[in-house]
Amino acid sequence: MDHSAPGVYLTSQQCVRVPLATLQNELNSYLATLKTKLVEVINEDYSDYVGLSGRLANVEGAVVRMRRPLIELRDKLHAVQEAVRSELNSLNQGLRRRKEVATQRALLELTLEVSHVAAKVEKLLEEVAASDSVAVAAAAGGEAAADGAPAPPSPRSPLTSASAAAASAASASASAAALSDAELLAHCRLLERVAAEVSRLAFLANKGKDLAFVRALEPRIAGHRAALRGRLKAALAAALAPAPAPQPAGAAPGGGPRSVAAALHALHAAADLCEPGEAEGVVRSVVVAPMVERLIAEHKSATGHSASLGGLSALLSAITAGVRSSMGSLLEAALAPGSALRGLDLLGAAVLEEVQGALAAAMPGVFSPGVPPAFHANYRATLAWLAGLEELCATRGSVERLRSCPAHASLMRRWNTSVYFSLLYQEIAGELEDALSADRLEAPPPLAPGGAADPLTAAAAPQLAPTATLLRCLRRATSPEVVLPPLTDRFLRLALQLAQRYAAWLATAATARREAVAAAAAGGGGAGALGVVPGAAAAAGAAGSPAPTGAAAWATSMSAEELLVVVADAESVHSVLLGPFTTAFLELLPQSTPTAAPPSDCAAPDAAGDAAPNVIATVRSALAEAAEAVRGGGRSLAAALTDEAIERCVTVVRQLKGITATYRMTSKGPPSRASHYVGGVLTPLRSLLEAGSARRLASQFQRELLVLPVADGVCSRYGALAEELLSSVRKTESSLKRLKKAKGGAGGEEDSAASAISDSDKITLQLHLDVEELGRQLAALLVAGPAASADVGEVVAAALPTFRRLQEVVAPPPGLLAALAAGGGGTSAASTGGAASGGGGLL
Structure with a gap:
């Protein structure tokens, strides 16, 4: 107990499950024992502690003896301290006097100097x-001697x-x-x-x-x-x-x-x-100003009244040659690396300042944007001239100094590029707007004899005048003869706006087409008016809705085959925007700085190197979005045309309702070939595909825009009609069977034998044969080469899920085909191509 730890003791007691009361009593007893032993330990040496002071003798004397040497030592240290402090004060005073003397001497020397x-x-x-x-x-x-006057002193x-x-x-x-x-x-x-x-x-x-x-x-x-x-x-x-x-x-x-x-x-x-300003002013007034004035006068005398409208390149070239001739040595010395003349800005403050001021005073027309071609030529000539001045610089700092000088900024401010762009915007956008506002579509005008075809127009080969106008406007928006480096972003926005306007024109045409068709259907024109739209417009007027007018009126006055030309042009514009146009516009980006780059030996770090990929990616993304908008507009119109074709095909499909009357009103045997109407189901689709405008579309686009949508819609509608018909037939047959069963009586065996193949089975078999024939026709449109007859259904079903659903709807009951083949029903013709388009057991 004496040497055990409390924690160990408590743990041991808990393990044997000692009651808490017992544990408390034991602990209290242990505490009392500890206190008792503590008192005993204190009392053992208490007498020695109490008698300690009595046993110490002559304590005061010992303290005095110990204090005396300490006091002596302290006095010595104080004396040394005072001596050091006094010596330090004298040294500081001497240093202060020396410093004052040095200062006075420096001032005296400075005054003397x-x-x-x-x-x-x-x-x-x-x-x-x-x-x-x-x-x-x-x-x-000489004059003084002649006049007799003395020389001045x-x-x-x-x-x-x-x-x-x-x-x-x-x-x-x-x-x-x-x-x-x-x-x-x-x-x-x-x-x-x-x-x-x-x-x-x-x-x-x-x-x-x-x-x-x-x-x-x-x-x-x-x-x-x-x-x-x-x-x-x-x-x-x-x-x-x-x-x-x-x-x-x-x-x-x-x-x-x-x-x-x-x-x-x-x-x-x-x-x-x-004082570099004085020297720069002298160079400007003595060298630059007379030379510039003379060259401008010669230029104006050579070009006459048209001097302010163009020809600035020749004048600036002559000025550059004159600067090199009259100031070459001075500029070479002033612009050399480490030159003592680096404080002088002869190029900016003398040459550039004088030239821009003289041009503004003598030829203000060169800065006028009223004639965009001349403005563009003069601006480009100015940039080339500034690049020539930068070639005279030998260091990066000289180039940056020239670009940041006030004369450079003043010269660039004189070019009102905003007005220049506004004029071109009105001209380019107005041309496209006029072409898209016409109420009828026309072919583009023929190329003039000897004229060069526009690259974008040659790449797209448009068939419509609005499309040709769009491509021509896009070409102008990326032409180096039109675009200026500071306006690259604005011309990109202009190109995107042109493409979006063309896409909106296509979407408006698609909407007008759908509305006209809906009005024609509501007016009783039905699906028969879908291919001849003048009838649709008349039907719309008869139905009480106004006939389509305005820019989209042409969409209601053309046949579906003719409207495919618009779809083909939209696909061509999409290809041009993603291909030649993007390439042509990206070629403008490296030259988007206002002046040329400095020489290679003093070129600045390529700060645009990191930004160029981002800029290119942004431009590509924007143009791709515009191209997709154009494609979306064209495909919206194509969807309207395919909806019309689907309605015309479904009009033929509705003839399947006659199958019921054929097999219920006659005692005709099981069918052996497809109905005659199946051959005409896809005739509207073939008409679209055989149109000259559709042939301009690639086979992939024909399949994607025409064949698959029409086939999918026809199969979906065909399946719904067939399912409705079979459901009605089976319900009717079920009712008749219940009635016969209720009557009972003789003749039941004859009736059972005669109806071994019911009318519903015949109708289902006929629909099955019709769908097989439709599958062969679809396979001929979907598959480029000939396909085996056994694989026709699988080929079509793989491309069209709705066709597989149609096959499931018209599938004959299990065992029916086998029973007919065993009984000589003649169904072999149904599986070996007996579905001639002109045969059938209807009508």
Whole structure:
């Protein structure tokens, strides 16, 4: 008990099923024992614990002896701490003073450097001003000597203020024009050096913008920049001016700039000065603007009043050639990878901006969508021209910069593609709407002599003018001569709308046909009016419903054989939409970007590569849906025609009611061949299949659209009529037997012998022979080659479940055929083809 665990004890007691009261008493007893032993253990050492303080001697003295060295150690540590803190404070003060001295020294050095650079800039500008004065004096020396006037004195410090800078800049153009090529090159090099120093001075001034000295220099720095800006513009204009007629050695041929090297130095100076707009403006005004103005004037003089309606491609090609000739070296230097001139946008801000502005001012008609062909040609020419400009770019960044520049966006905004599409939409959709609104169907007009057939029309070979119009409109909606890259999605929607409109036209015709037939049947025309629809229209009017009018009136005035032309055209349009049209439209997708792709060596990652499969799949799905809508409309009309054919076939099938009278009113023996009416049951279907329009349908479509629906409907209706007839005959025969049985009497044996084969059996056998003959006719339509007579029923039943049901309905009673064969009933002819279409035991 003492060493056992409580859990083990409780488990053991539960296993022997100890009562809870007994268990509680034992546990309480154990608890009391534990408490007693605990008290005994405490009392064993209690005396030692109580006498502990009495046995300790001189505790206070020991504490004092232990505290003294600790206090001494603490005092030493405090002294060291104070010494370290004082040394740290002195070091921090020294570092702070050193930092202040360094800061003051840096400010002093910055001030000295700003002053030195400012003086250097002023000295360089004085050199530039002196050279300008010498050039001006040399140019005006002859005139001054002739007039007796002294030469103007050289300015002492021309750029000490903004007004002096403006005055010196005014004379810069004349001095730059008077310099020789070598002097101009040296002058531009000096300006590039000055620009570098001015840029350095601006950097230093921005670094020390809080200094009073620097703030005092700001007017002088602004004057230096203004003076340098004017001289740079003058020098760049002089360097870019066309070379004189007798070109010196080293000049660019073909009307190029006077000095390419000097122009490059001036452009570098403008880039260093961080003012690219001034240089771009000079290039635009000196090089691009005169060239564009001259080319536009030559183009207008060559094309006359039609200059704004077309011919933009030739003008833009001439502009591109002129840009390459007059600015080739500049563009090559500015667009080279890592060029220091990458801050200049000569293509966008100079060339593109000037061209689009000049075209809008001198030839506004090129942007007018009033003449869609000319608008399309001009837009395509513009895209090709932009692609040519992008070919001049050597890096991906240059291409992106050209595409994102304001001039590019302004040029593309001038093309009102929405109005262009609206005009074409009205033209294309209006043409199809006019063709579909006609109240009669006509053949498409013949192709003009020497004219090229439309690819879609040639692929479909339509037999109706509306279908030919649809294909022609679809071709225009995918023609590269009509579609513009930004409008690809709109032309896709247009094509889908054209297809849906054609499908709705077919559905409306099918509905009108069904309504006319229903009205004819309600007016007493019956199934006989189904093939000649003028009678149906008249019957509809006689029945009180209005005769069909409008766009679908032709559907009620044509025979079923003629309407098959519409079904055949619908199938052709379906094939064209899924085939040639889809292929032609997908060819437009890779060119759906507004400009050409960058060169291969700087091509951007193919961002459209991942999206292209999705786009292609979406386009294919949309066109497939439109094609299915067209096929659905055509098959809806085909279903209406097959319903008519079924009614005409069932009209013949209803003659089976005469079989009852034949065998009840006569003592005719069992039948041996099919009834004569069976040969005419499928005559309406054969008429449809032999029509020229049906022959245009593939055999698969003939079977799917005509043969199977008509055969299924005829077999279903035939089975219902046969089942009704046999049910009536058997009920009548059953009633007669009950009456005879009720009469009883003599003569029963004679009656039984005479009626070994009842009239119902004869009628059932006749229907069985008729169905077998119908199966042979259906097999001839369903099977391409000759089929064995033993397999005819199985072949037809496999294709038509309703025919199998018909066979089950007219199946003779078990043993009847065997009994007739044994009794010489002559049924062998029924199984060996005795069902001649003209024979029979009726009428």
